Amino acid sequence: MKRYIVVAGIGVLGFLAACKEDEHIKITGDIVGFVKLFDEYGVELADKSNVTVLLNQTGTATTDKSGRFEFLNLEPGTFKFEFQKEGFSSTKTYNFIFVGGSKPAVIYNINLITLPKIEVKSKDVSVSGNLVTISGTMTQVNRYYFRYYFSDKPDVSNENYVSESATSFCCSDVSQFQHQASFYALTSSVYMVAYAISPAGVEGAYDYYDLEKGVTVNPAGKKLFEPVKIK
Numbered sequence: 001m002k003r004y005i006v007v008a009g010i011g012v013l014g015f016l017a018a019c020k021e022d023e024h025i026k027i028t029g030d031i032v033g034f035v036k037l038f039d040e041y042g043v044e045l046a047d048k049s050n051v052t053v054l055l056n057q058t059g060t061a062t063t064d065k066s067g068r069f070e071f072l073n074l075e076p077g078t079f080k081f082e083f084q085k086e087g088f089s090s091t092k093t094y095n096f097i098f099v100g101g102s103k104p105a106v107i108y109n110i111n112l113i114t115l116p117k118i119e120v121k122s123k124d125v126s127v128s129g130n131l132v133t134i135s136g137t138m139t140q141v142n143r144y145y146f147r148y149y150f151s152d153k154p155d156v157s158n159e160n161y162v163s164e165s166a167t168s169f170c171c172s173d174v175s176q177f178q179h180q181a182s183f184y185a186l187t188s189s190v191y192m193v194a195y196a197i198s199p200a201g202v203e204g205a206y207d208y209y210d211l212e213k214g215v216t217v218n219p220a221g222k223k224l225f226e227p228v229k230i231k
Contacts, residue, residue: 028073029100031055033107035067035083039114042200051112054082076100081107088112089201089219094211113206115222116196118144125192127230132192135178138224143170145197147221150183156191156227159210159217168202190231195221 033053037045048067054060056079061069081093089112098105123136134148145168149161165181183190200206201220210217 027100030104031071032104035063035110040198051085113198113220118196120224140175142173145202147195148181152189156193191227192230193227194224197221
């Protein structure tokens with residue numbers, strides 16, 4: 001009888017030891033994703049290569065021609081992804097919960113659009129009250145969509161702003177512009193910056209909400225000039 005008790009005790013100890021070892025086993029897995037690229041008018045491009053994908057601002061991957069990328073042998077966690085390619089819009093994905101395992105997790109519906117090729121050659125800015133008039137010359141185009149962003153900080157951008165105003169023009173060749181834009185919720189210093197928006201991005205098809213900055217970002221815009229202090 002005692003013999004069986006001893007054997008059982010050894011078996012239990014072995015089981016507990018095995019469980020203790022299992023506690024240190026790391027569950028890992030892979031993440032696979034797909035990015036699509038579009039021209040200014042929303043037509044999908046065949047070559048979707050060379051998009052840089054940042055994982056929590058530390059890990060990096062690059063898409064192949066089909067737009068595929070992967071991160072291998074990751075431990076479980078909550079991840080933030082950033083997608084960037086020169087000449088295209090960027091976007092971010094927050095709170096991607098990854099649990100690991102044998103089947104890869106998949107990220108899709110990532111779309112980047114070609115930025116406009118408009119260049120501003122000269123500009124003049126004047127202010128009256130909360131209304132600013134902007135005029136200048138640019139490369140010749142037959143349509144354009146401009147968006148102005150305002151802030152009380154000099155680093156104003158499409159990701160850092162308090163208010164915004166938009167204007168558009170179509171459909172004849174022009175190389176000059178003159179607009180009026182209003183700003184609000186700003187009572188002291190005011191800084192302004194302008195972006196040209198790709199036609200397919202005007203209605204916000206590529207917008208995302210930046211959780212860290214608390215604003216909706218339209219990334220389909222190309223910065224036309226550096227921020228200007230207007231007040």
